[in-house]
Amino acid sequence: MKITGFALFGAKPAFEQPLPFGQIYFASWDRYTAAMRGIFDRQYYNNNGPLHQQLDEKLRNFFGVKHVICVHNATLGLMMLADAMGLSGKVIMPAFTFAASAQSLTWAGLEPVFCDVDPATHHIDPDRVKALIGDGVSAIMGVNLWGGACDQSALAAVAKANGIQVYFDSAHAFGCEAGGVKIGNFGRAEVFSFHSENIINAAEGGCICTNDDELAASLWSIRPSYGPDIPVNILRVANARMSEAQAAAALMGLEDFQANRANNEKLFHLYEKFLREIPGLHLMRPAGVSLSNYQHLVCMVDEAEFGMGRDLLIKLLRAENISAKRLFYPGLHRSIPYVNALPQYVETLPYTDRLCARSVQLPMGALISAPDVGRICGILLMAHQNAGEILARHAK
């Protein structure tokens, strides 16, 4: 292939329509309209409605957890949780995550302490957490990434030894298991996201899981719930209710979860097979789990081996209508407002910096087919094989 075959240099893109980079799955129109028809007939649109209550119960069974509190989005879930857990002062968390993880702390009047990650797993490093524990730290927020999970037992041990709490932002980890136990049962509580880029899509949405009765009672009161529990004396309430339309979408996503997870796994293994043949593209396997939802396909680009850097590769893929994305970039420790408010962390996270500079997310999910993966990997291989020429021409 000549490099003029690349859309970056004027050729027709490999895909006519942009491939979605995330999950973006929704049930069929027939199932959706049937659910919405019911909502119309009941004229009951939000505030703990009948579909919401169904979803609560199905999620409790799915997770095998005592309490599930559905919320409008995971950010609100994390904010409520920080309040309900009675956190104060500082919370140790990774900077290699979505801004909302840290913003939940800022809204709750807390300060993040940014901790570096283990480059092999992309997750927060328990040894580094240990080194950061000090005055004013009341908790650790683990973040479970790309269908993988933190080293929960190590984090639990660090927390216990220091008398602090641990909880998880599990936005990416719906349906995953660690040691055969569903994510959702670890730490004092875990928060999931039903944003459209996750395997359960309620357009926006999320839930908090906990086995702690007292914590659940506070969360119901904060939400505010109109729910099953007695209101408790809490400082802040939030309008974090899930609507019936969101609950309907989440219920359909839950019904289709096994099929979508299986499809993701199949695509993952296909990527794995193809990428083995491409020097310099290192596929991230979901870390620390016995079962993954494989909802994110993430590679590390080794510029020397691959022949071009991550950013040029993304540019080249996007020209082909392949929605590749750098995730997360920059790390929170280098992002507004934290780079200004907490400058002490800027130069302390070398592994986070490396991941932010090299990682790329490729298309995955129910709207992606096996042939799509084949074509994407074909383009990646050609990009590698023609890297020198591409670089030269692009520099002009």
Added chain:
Amino acid sequence: MKITGFALFGAKPAFEQPLPFGQIYFASWDRYTAAMRGIFDRQYYNNNGPLHQQLDEKLRNFFGVKHVICVHNATLGLMMLADAMGLSGKVIMPAFTFAASAQSLTWAGLEPVFCDVDPATHHIDPDRVKALIGDGVSAIMGVNLWGGACDQSALAAVAKANGIQVYFDSAHAFGCEAGGVKIGNFGRAEVFSFHSENIINAAEGGCICTNDDELAASLWSIRPSYGPDIPVNILRVANARMSEAQAAAALMGLEDFQANRANNEKLFHLYEKFLREIPGLHLMRPAGVSLSNYQHLVCMVDEAEFGMGRDLLIKLLRAENISAKRLFYPGLHRSIPYVNALPQYVETLPYTDRLCARSVQLPMGALISAPDVGRICGILLMAHQNAGEILARHAK
């Protein structure tokens, strides 16, 4: 009529199905499914989508305002706004309002100063506001109630004289006008709600209106927007995005606004006619506006004149499947957490206490018909005429 004719004493309820007490209006199934079909076809569910952008533009035109920032709900809008306005310390506001008004301040790290209302208008009293201005007060939050509005010029004058800001929780005031100017153009900004109990129903939803470019830029950055403006250096962001499904619902509500407003007005005048004949039930006319949406029908119950108190009347109406409601009860100054956190206000708001003890909200909105209003008022009249006997029997 004998008092055994009341459902409270065992008779069949006057209405077979509970009458909704609020607006709870949604467009027809055909229009709704057409809108949703489009969302399905585009597979674009949230994050400033095409319907969202349409809604932004239509709302800008509707309000005649420079900037409209749509949000998932009004509480988030108020939280963002407190941050974007750079408020600090204390904010003067009424206690006769929905909890979210004050909770937005608590989340933003601010403290409410509860001010009494004018009993004639139900709105915050500018003279009392003046008396409360002191150290640490950075703003006044006016709350526009039941399709009426605060005395904006008086509040603006107080704010100007003291170098503080003024803004409005206008959850109830969509489409209202004061002196021919649309609510949405007053103060530094105003926040509207598209909760299902308001005249525009997006299940949940809302928007912020402002004519201030700098403030709008901050709000777009806080939301976070993926929007038209350049991110600015702000302390907190919030996941307050409106989904496409919400935008679709709000667009339909906007199309139907004039018809629904006109229907509310017709029902209001019908209530007015009937209630004139019932001693002790005093209809609240929307205060301070040249045009009202008439979205709340609120009466004050004078126990001595009417023959029974507000709470027994509500019990009697609910037995008839008429969803009457006390709103707001108790006042925020007597509600958790404020009664504990700010005990200094408990005994300082006599007019608020009086309104909280006497007000009742009756059915209103697109799902209520003129004959419904006739039957409701008939029951109210009979309740008055048989009040002595009802009281005696209920006491047994």
